[in-house]
Amino acid sequence: MSNEALIKSLNQALAFELRAEIMYAHYSAYVAGIHRLHLQPFFAAEAQESFTHASVVRGAIVKLGGVAVTERDQAPIKHTTDYREILEECLNTEKKAAETYGAILQILPDNDDELYDSLQQVFFAEQRSVEEITRLL
Numbered sequence: 001m002s003n004e005a006l007i008k009s010l011n012q013a014l015a016f017e018l019r020a021e022i023m024y025a026h027y028s029a030y031v032a033g034i035h036r037l038h039l040q041p042f043f044a045a046e047a048q049e050s051f052t053h054a055s056v057v058r059g060a061i062v063k064l065g066g067v068a069v070t071e072r073d074q075a076p077i078k079h080t081t082d083y084r085e086i087l088e089e090c091l092n093t094e095k096k097a098a099e100t101y102g103a104i105l106q107i108l109p110d111n112d113d114e115l116y117d118s119l120q121q122v123f124f125a126e127q128r129s130v131e132e133i134t135r136l137l
């Protein structure tokens with residue numbers, strides 16, 4: 001696997017993180033009703049986590065000599081204040097992220113443990129988010 005193909009996949013993951021950050025910040029602002037009590041802090045924390053993941057992925061791209069994207073993935077972010085609709089959107093986003101990182105782990109060079117470990121941590125975090133949001137629904 002050439003660095004070029006790997007950098008392309010990492011940039012896709014980075015664009016997903018930039019979208020997720022905006023999505024969670026948006027839902028943190030708009031989630032309404034009694035569930036706002038616990039979901040607003042949850043979404044705010046997920047926005048922060050997406051920011052952190054984006055930093056990790058950007059760092060990996062820099063390390064591999066690539067140019068990191070600055071645009072978010074263009075998939076629309078549905079505006080709603082309904083917590084169930086929001087959670088469905090979040091679950092789809094997290095599943096896609098977990099899938100993307102799972103695929104990236106398969107194509108990482110096997111001579112860089114630090115790179116592998118940092119992206120595996122992100123992969124595990126996405127899997128935990130999928131499990132957590134599935135339990136909320």
Ligand SMILES: [Fe+2]
Pocket residue numbers: 017020049050053097126
């Ligand atoms: Fe993430």
